[in-house]
Amino acid sequence: MSSTATASSAPIAHLADGADPYAWLQARDSNEVLDYLKAENHYQESQLADQAELREQLFQEIKARIRETDLSLASPWGPYMYFTRTTAGDEYPRHYRCPRPADDSLTVDESQEELLLDPNALAAGGFLSLGAFNISPDHKRLAYSLDTSGDEVYRLYVKELASGVIRELPFEDCDGSMTWANDSQTLFFAELDETHRPHKLYRHHLGGTAVEKVFHEPDGRFFLHCYRSSSERQLVLLLNSKTTSEAWVLDADHPEKPFACLAPRVENHEYFPDHGQLDGVWTWFIRSNQDGINFALFQAPEQGQEVPTRERWQPLIAHRDDVMLEGISLNASALTLSLREGGLPVIEVHPQGLPHYRVQLPDAAYSLYVQDSLEFASKFVRLRYESLNRPAQVRQLTLACGEQKVLKETPVLGPFDADAYVSQRLWATAADGTRVPISLVSRREDLGKPVPLYLYGYGAYGESLDPWFSHARLSLLERGVAFAIAHVRGGGELGEAWYRAGKQEHKHNTFSDFIACAEHLIEAGVTSPAQLAISGGSAGGLLIGAVLNQRPELFKAAIAEVPFVDVLNTMLDPELPLTVTEYDEWGNPQDPSVYERIKAYAPYENVSAQAYPALLVVAGYNDSRVQYWEAAKWVAKLRAHKTDDNLLLLKTELGAGHGGMSGRYQGLRDVALEYGFVFKVLGVV
Structure with a gap:
């Protein structure tokens, strides 16, 4: 048995027989293990008891620098703007929306704001992790998922925004993902296997309890993930391991149909598709490592319901030995590349019909990424930029010309x-x-x-x-x-x-x-x-x-x-x-x-x-x-x-x-x- 911790002595775990003498600590929920962990916690508390005042000072000091009551930048989408608000004393931000201003400003009309979700009420003082938070395409429903223990197993919910009625979906062992089809009635979600891996995709039509298995990935190396394309016209089912991927696609207007494979998996071929427009033509964009380890970008114009197989992929951005293509963001009028060069992130914009350019920044070492590509038709994207000594900024980038505007800087109070x-x-x-x-x-x-x-x-x-x-x-x-x-x-x-x-x-x-x-x-x-x-x-x-x-x-x-x-x-x-x-x-x-x-x-x-x-x-x-x-x-x-x-x-x-x-x-x-x-x-x- 383990000894009880005191201020002067640490708990000593006993040695069991076998090759691993401490394997007995793997007996989750046994009294012996819980007693040992609690004894360690007590010992830790006793050894740092003299720091109680300092810890409280540090907590108050850090808290005093943070604006406890704050409003996030509103994101325009359709007839609404969506945003969050943090309030002093609350552990979690609340989620809201308000009507979109006619002048397309980002001004929130507090008299018309609508509370969508309050995680503080849901947490009730305990653990809470919000997984999905997805508004339906018709803006009438909210699909969200909650983990209340920290084990990353989620319960699924749908809220009718007009009435406030919330339904818990009767499904278990979910990974928390929830993806809408364009009918705003069909949801896709993933189930975890016994090793906590998303391995099955299900289709659920609201109004019933029935569920249909869409896909099962038996290979334990592969995770399953479903998402909406940038164009909002396609659903993508991505299966990927650490070295290999395979994508299946489905017209978001016809969620009842089966997914179709874009390119069958080939060991060590990684590819990641998205759907948008190129010169006014609906096009698939595929980031792939088939030409080199730093990835290149390919395109394949949409041809009716036909899936663009690998033979039809045409190079758009060539592979570069000294530049990593980490990701792409698609808008109707521009393609934005997330690159890595010389150990630093680089944003390169390719506006349609105009010369491409790189975003210019003031610091020598920094963090930079596309935080929000906004609506597909938007003329802007939002960048998040920060450095070790510069608080995070959200910058609006005008895609056509590269003009930057700081919309919000994380405040440091005091x-x-x-x-x-x-x-x-x-x-x-x-x-x-x-x-x-x-x-x-x-x-x-x-x-x-x-x-x-x-x-x-x-x-x-x-x-x-x-x-x-x-x-x-x-x-x-x-x-x-x-x-x-x-x-x-x-x-x-x-x-x-x-x-x-x-x-x-x-x-x-x-x-x-x-x-x-x-x-x-x-x-x-x-x-x-x-x-x-x-x-x-x-x-x-x-x-x-x-x-x-x-x-x-x-x-x-x-x-x-x-x-x-x-x-x-x-x-x-x-x-x-x-x-x-x-x-x-x-x-x-x-x-x-x-x-x-x-x-x-x-x-x-x-x-x-x-x-x-x-x-x-x-x-x-x-x-x-x-x-x-x-x-x-x-x-x-x-x-x-x-x-x-x-x-x-x-x-x-x-x-x-x-x-x-x-x-x-x-x-x-x-x-x-x-x-x-x-x-x-x-x-x-």
């Missing part, structure tokens, strides 16, 4: 001067000579001297950690703590090749890149090992666990959130959610060579008798992506093996999932806990 902080792009050199980008922000007054540093990393699935602004992070910066992001291989910052160089047999590059970034920041005089805290979540928690085993002396403190640290055992269990779909990312350890490869870096497997930095680990009991026991087993093994007296704390959110607590104030309190831990270990006052 004293704030963006120029008091310096954002930099640095480059570390990895062991194999590869240059690895680092984004860094610090107070201008701290330039040229070593300071405490919070270094963040992820490095998986081709995800790009573009620099983002954070109200909470100002509480680090104002206390002289710099913040950096290590853009390691396995992410997508430098294109598809960068991703592939940090997965499967190359996964070790993710860890050595992060270590190289830490060493560069130390050698450049930005920080020192005694002042360096590192952090990562999920697959980023795997990164943190691996580098702590390899180079623990480099770091003073570490935070691992919902960490994927028991990689080998998880990937050996195909019954767990996501395991089979993850083979393309990590490999299948049923293969002996893959087994040895994963075993060589898996954090849980490689815990050893050495000194480790202070460590705070956060898990979600209802997490279906990274099971709570990964963190619990890892901490238990670290307690038994580490040779130091540094803090080792485990906090398990017993009412939350992969994303932590759901409300905005609950989220701020989680940040305050983590920052307080960093300040305690680094001696920041």
Whole structure:
């Protein structure tokens, strides 16, 4: 049995018989496991009890920078404008609409606004995640889905907006997606299998309880997803694994018909279709990697009801070795490309009949993406732009000419001067000579001297950690703590090749890149090992666990959130959610060579008798992506093996999932806990 935590002693997990002595922690809902997790929570609370006042100060400090009562930008669609409003004291924004002004301004008429959904009332103080929020094409109904535990299983609802009548649809094990056909009566939704994978698509006609299975994807590597095309004329059913995709399409005006395959799957061919207009002709646009790993864009004019098979695809934007085509946005008058070049996002606009151009921006390192392409007929798109020291802006881009207008900037209440902080792009050199980008922000007054540093990393699935602004992070910066992001291989910052160089047999590059970034920041005089805290979540928690085993002396403190640290055992269990779909990312350890490869870096497997930095680990009991026991087993093994007296704390959110607590104030309190831990270990006052 485990011991009870006290202020002076940590809970010690007992060793069971078998190859994995902590496997007993996987007995979900057993009293023994729950008692152990609660004992760890009690120990964590006792060890940080002296910080209660600081955590409250941090919470109030961060909250004071945020405009608690605010109105989102209204999005015009048909006869209405749709928007959200946050109110002081509420955890979630409320959803509204009002009649669209005749002058097409964005002015909200509060006297005519209509409350569509209030998640605060639905949450009733508990966990709540809003999945779908989809208005029907005739604007008469709202389809929405709710997860009330954090396990990412959703209930489905339809609200009649005229009467306010809400119906819960009698379907279970849903992934939360809800897609309307153009009749505003037919809904498509997906069902999860026993491994939490969307594998079946169903068609439901309102007014009855009947449901029709439209598609079943038996291959455990593939996820199923249905969406409306940009033109609103087509429905797309996308089936994709980490390396291969297949799309089926259906005329949105005829939802009773079967979907038709656009191009049968071929291993390692990824393609993603959308539907719009080119020179006035209804056209399919297909982003595909058939000509190269960085993707090219193809087009195929619509020809009646005939599906444009792969033989009819014609190149529109050629593959480029140095530019990644990450996505496209379609409007009636323009094609907008989301590119990645030199480690940064680039927006390139191709207005029909006019020269193409790139959006110009003021910062050297930033985050930029198309936030909203608005209505298909719109002359504008909205861009979201931010940097480490510049709050997020929503910019209206006039597609024809490139004119930009800042519609809204996220306010920072109280004293704030963006120029008091310096954002930099640095480059570390990895062991194999590869240059690895680092984004860094610090107070201008701290330039040229070593300071405490919070270094963040992820490095998986081709995800790009573009620099983002954070109200909470100002509480680090104002206390002289710099913040950096290590853009390691396995992410997508430098294109598809960068991703592939940090997965499967190359996964070790993710860890050595992060270590190289830490060493560069130390050698450049930005920080020192005694002042360096590192952090990562999920697959980023795997990164943190691996580098702590390899180079623990480099770091003073570490935070691992919902960490994927028991990689080998998880990937050996195909019954767990996501395991089979993850083979393309990590490999299948049923293969002996893959087994040895994963075993060589898996954090849980490689815990050893050495000194480790202070460590705070956060898990979600209802997490279906990274099971709570990964963190619990890892901490238990670290307690038994580490040779130091540094803090080792485990906090398990017993009412939350992969994303932590759901409300905005609950989220701020989680940040305050983590920052307080960093300040305690680094001696920041």
